[in-house]
Amino acid sequence: MKVQKSRIRENVSISHKIYRLTTDFEDQIKPGQFFMLKTLDNAFLLPRPISVNDADENTVTFLYRTEGAGTTKISSLREGDELQLFGPLGNGFDTEKLNGKIAVVGGGIGIAPLLYLVKSLGKRADAYLGFRDKDNLYTLDEFQKHTEKTLVVTEDGSMGEKGFVTDYVDYSGYDFVVTCGPEVMMNKIMKNCMENNVKCYVSLERRMACGMGVCLGCTVQTKNGNKRACKDGPVFSMEELL
Numbered sequence: 001m002k003v004q005k006s007r008i009r010e011n012v013s014i015s016h017k018i019y020r021l022t023t024d025f026e027d028q029i030k031p032g033q034f035f036m037l038k039t040l041d042n043a044f045l046l047p048r049p050i051s052v053n054d055a056d057e058n059t060v061t062f063l064y065r066t067e068g069a070g071t072t073k074i075s076s077l078r079e080g081d082e083l084q085l086f087g088p089l090g091n092g093f094d095t096e097k098l099n100g101k102i103a104v105v106g107g108g109i110g111i112a113p114l115l116y117l118v119k120s121l122g123k124r125a126d127a128y129l130g131f132r133d134k135d136n137l138y139t140l141d142e143f144q145k146h147t148e149k150t151l152v153v154t155e156d157g158s159m160g161e162k163g164f165v166t167d168y169v170d171y172s173g174y175d176f177v178v179t180c181g182p183e184v185m186m187n188k189i190m191k192n193c194m195e196n197n198v199k200c201y202v203s204l205e206r207r208m209a210c211g212m213g214v215c216l217g218c219t220v221q222t223k224n225g226n227k228r229a230c231k232d233g234p235v236f237s238m239e240e241l242l
Contacts, residue, residue: 006023018138038086044069048064060085106179111129133155201237202236
């Protein structure tokens with residue numbers, strides 16, 4: 001991991017309150033890792049944790065939702081501007097352990113870190129993506145390029161299937177399920193995986209202040225005591241979590 005100033009190549013709106021940010025970065029990144037992002041003018045005190053959406057040998061791409069002062073400020077940056085990157089952080093997904101048939105299940109902004117994962121798996125995964133409605137969809141074409149199957153579910157049925165994405169996964173048909181999104185969604189997925197004896201990995205979303213495990217603000221309860229989402233996660237196996 002390292003702290004560096006990075007030049008922005010792109011920072012554009014791609015959906016309702018969703019932005020895609022691509023910056024210069026040259027280093028190894030694992031799917032599921034994240035960075036702490038901060039503007040150089042110190043407009044906000046604490047950096048914002050944002051997961052990696054995609055990466056190559058020269059750049060890293062983030063998808064983020066504008067929710068508060070920090071992400072709103074980041075969204076105002078333009079091509080050629082600089083910002084501070086700290087990372088990559090976290091343990092990420094161990095793609096060597098993911099074998100057999102894989103389902104990747106994402107909801108809302110939790111879909112963002114799953115694209116880099118499915119690209120790394122080389123068309124060995126099916127994607128199940130849940131959105132609120134058609135106005136909140138993003139990156140579907142990218143998932144369709146890199147998965148065997150991509151199923152879209154919207155709560156109001158305005159695009160794809162209607163309802164909740166958790167209800168459309170054939171859990172018994174997979175060896176692994178990987179998920180990221182709202183906790184209520186991931187809890188249901190873990191319950192279904194346990195009932196079908198399917199291995200499951202979850203990427204937890206937590207508020208983080210430091211990203212290094214010092215502040216203990218992202219504590220997660222596990223069967224082996226408290227762990228830190230930033231340092232020990234954000235990816236955990238289903239068996240670890242309470």
